[in-house]
Amino acid sequence: MDDIFKFAQDIRNKITEEELKMGHFNIIITGKTGVGKSTLINSVFRENIAVTGVGRPVTQRTRMIEKQGVPLRIFDTKGLELGNTAQEDVRKDIYELIDWQLKSKDPDKFIHSIWYCISTTSDRIEEEEINWINELATKAQHDVPVIIVLTKTLSRKKGLALKSQIENMNINVRGVVPVLAEPYEVDINDEIKTVSSFGLTELIGLTLQVVPESARNALINAQSVDLDLKGKRAQKWLAGFAASNFAAGFVPFPIADAPVLVTTEITMLAKITTVFGIDMDKGMLAAVVSAIVGCSGATIGGRFAASSLMKLIPGIGTVMGGLVNGTAAAAFTVALGEAYIVIMTMIAKGEIRREDISQQQFIEQMKDIFMDKLTHTRIPMKD
Ligand SMILES: Nc1nc2c(ncn2[C@@H]2O[C@H](COP(=O)(O)OP(=O)(O)OP(=O)(O)O)[C@@H](O)[C@H]2O)c(=O)[nH]1
Ligand SMILES: [Mg+2]
Known part of the structure; x- marks a missing residue:
């Protein structure tokens, strides 16, 4: 749990940085x-x-x-x-x-x-x-x-x-x-x-x-009139981000590189938050992140504890060794980004109220969203 709060704090700091950069x-x-x-x-x-x-x-x-x-x-x-x-x-x-x-x-x-x-x-x-x-x-x-x-x-x-x-x-x-x-x-x-x-x-x-x-x-x-615009913009940004981070010829992410991936994930979540313009405090970030990753038996950074989770990712079953980690980490990260966009959209539309974010009902809902994204994620790969 401490990890989650550290992670949330890092995202919070990065959001402040991204906001300044946005102008x-x-x-x-x-x-x-x-x-x-x-x-x-x-x-x-x-x-x-x-x-x-x-x-x-x-x-x-x-x-x-x-x-x-x-x-x-x-x-x-x-x-x-x-x-x-x-x-x-x-x-x-x-x-x-x-x-x-x-x-x-x-x-x-x-x-x-x-x-x-x-x-x-x-x-x-x-x-x-x-x-x-x-x-x-x-x-x-x-x-x-x-x-x-x-x-x-x-x-x-x-x-x-x-x-x-x-x-x-x-x-x-x-x-x-x-x-x-x-x-x-x-x-x-x-x-x-x-x-x-x-x-x-x-x-x-x-x-x-x-x-x-x-x-x-x-x-x-x-602006607050076209909330779908925020989701679309975030989605487009995520696709580019995934392509530049994960498409470099199917590069494996060995376990040892996990901290690099953590930085990638922090940047990704901070960037998506600033596109939406939702004031996410540390507690809310921790609630969302722990709901999402808490379920998966995965630790942040793309290291997977549960081999059963990997089977959920399309194509993983056939890949061996370090490559498994790389693809799994990339799939995990993209699914995390996509799930986060869905959740941000729901918060923006008032479908999840800020104060309800740590309620069990919404934790379950956020888990389902992530699992759904994880089982459908396709990592952009160069041929
Ligand atoms: N129902 C409704 N009332 C409006 C709308 N736009 C303006 N009004 C009303 O028109 C009046 C003037 O609107 P304001 O928004 O104060 O106009 P303003 O251009 O800011 O006025 P100044 O600052 O004095 O130049 C207010 O009573 C508003 O409630 C609208 O889209 N719908
Ligand atoms: Mg006026």
């Missing part, structure tokens, strides 16, 4: 007063960041919101009113911000995207506003992609009509996405009906496409 996703969110910027921020990003995050002014009219442990910086411009000096000020702020970040030459500080919010509840879009967005988008286009978010879209039909109206204006934005960030209650003949929220997955999908690869992990981590 931030930096976004400017702007639009007129009351269009729903704060509501949007809270619905899209995890941990209710507009409410619980710390905001501090970076210029007179713009504040930066951030929160420890969330790889995100939101630049929230305030009081954008058209046709007065406040608008000029916001405009200046935005250009300054972009310039200032670029001049820092620190890619972690670059603004990766701008969401310009327009409420669909207003009957028409003012020409002045479109001109200003176009100017912004044109000036910023080489550095910062601008997306128009149509907020408070109660009627999808109206949202789509507005979207195509804007698209036809041929302004320099990268896309127009109608959303309803929070469900909306309407009273129809004294009957309360709820319009469900929508569009946020599309908004994240488009944003992900237009931002640089270096910012994508942070965005996937920070």
Whole structure:
């Protein structure tokens, strides 16, 4: 058991390291007063960041919101009113911000995207506003992609009509996405009906496409609308990781190399955790890892105590000697990664609550997931 806690501590340390390496996703969110910027921020990003995050002014009219442990910086411009000096000020702020970040030459500080919010509840879009967005988008286009978010879209039909109206204006934005960030209650003949929220997955999908690869992990981590995206990203990363670690011509891992494998596993679990952006403390990590490996008669590091376990891994029965250890260790590690992704997805979706993680029922469930992965794992191998 001591081993497990040491292992959990090592993963925890590595997660902190990986979080630092990942950097931030930096976004400017702007639009007129009351269009729903704060509501949007809270619905899209995890941990209710507009409410619980710390905001501090970076210029007179713009504040930066951030929160420890969330790889995100939101630049929230305030009081954008058209046709007065406040608008000029916001405009200046935005250009300054972009310039200032670029001049820092620190890619972690670059603004990766701008969401310009327009409420669909207003009957028409003012020409002045479109001109200003176009100017912004044109000036910023080489550095910062601008997306128009149509907020408070109660009627999808109206949202789509507005979207195509804007698209036809041929302004320099990268896309127009109608959303309803929070469900909306309407009273129809004294009957309360709820319009469900929508569009946020599309908004994240488009944003992900237009931002640089270096910012994508942070965005996937920070957002909370598309949880499957986290699993897919982790899965893709794991496949590459397995290929580079285990595909080098079917290299055996002799027992003596076990500590190397331990490092591989620590890195793998830490990396997957940072893709998900779930705050896993030492106790939770220990619970998950002990549930998974506790069942298998295997010690961490790929050394297998139970020969019966090896029989579960496809193809193992026919391989001899040191090769058995290598393949088994690789299969074990990949299965551990895959099971961990399934468990992280369940935690992200609230199917396992954090406080229930060490409950017997979930330990059994996690064991089953691992056993299932172990019996189905295929190690990528070079021919
Ligand atoms: N139901 C529902 N209400 C929304 C939505 N978006 C905004 N609202 C409401 O519209 C009002 C204004 O929203 P905010 O998010 O505060 O707007 P804002 O753009 O941050 O406003 P300022 O910070 O003052 O510029 C609030 O009462 C929100 O509850 C939505 O998607 N659904
Ligand atoms: Mg606000």
